[in-house]
Amino acid sequence: MNLQNAKILITGGSAGLGKSMAEVLIQAGAKVAITGRDLDKLKYVAEDLGATPVKCDMTDYARFPQAVAETAEKLGGLEVLINNAGIGEFATIDEVTAEQFQSIFSVNVFGLALLTQEVVKHFKAQNYGHILNIASTASLKGFSHGTVYSASKFALRGMTQCWQAELRRSNIRVIQINPSEVPTAFNNPEREERSLEPQKLSPMEISHTVKAVLEMDNRGFIPEVTVWATNPWREV
Helix, strand or coil, rough: CCCCCCEEEEEECHHHHHHHHHHHHHCCCCCCEEEEECCCHHHHHHHHHHHHHEECCCCCCCHHHHHHHHHHHHCCCEEEEEEEEEECCEEEECCCCCHHHHHHHHHHHHHHHHHHHHHHHHHHHCCHHHHHCCCCHCCCCCCCEEEEHHHHHHHHHHHHHHHHHHHHCCCEEEEEEEEEECCCCCCCCCCCCCCCCCCCCCCCHHHHHHHHHHHHCCCCCCCCEEEEECCCCCCC
């Protein structure tokens, strides 16, 4: 697709990967709306980036129709949804709780799917659209303490494949991107950005991947792409 004036909605866009994606896509000429829970922070980041703020908590399912309609109105349409918002809980199997499952799945699975459902109504009406699901290498292989988080990302990978099967005839591309570890504000209780580490990925690698898969001509799409740090164990 041509990113010039493309209308893009990024969930969880006020920090981390979402903020970086918004910056890269705006620089490419796109019109970008970002969502977040903290309205003051969201407005500040949106103003700094030149994005449109849309307040939306990923557990406030009842607000999703209004948030999508508001986004389409402010951008003059909607062509791309980037499902970036997500949270993490990490515990071993003998420590994990039902509350942890409920907390993570309410955002990473239920919220993501129900927001996508609202956007798909819009995409089907116009007979095209693009959905990017930002997952994780945790969607490909489990890891110690990853029962809850990895389960949510395995669920996302399954949903992505279902949506690919369902939506291609409506000219809707569904793409999953699996980053390995990126130091960001993700899962930071203070919600502040973590310092980048020279040997690990930065948000920019993922943002450029997003840009590249979107820019492929609409006649084709990349169903899934995984981005690894070349040598995260290297001593600096």
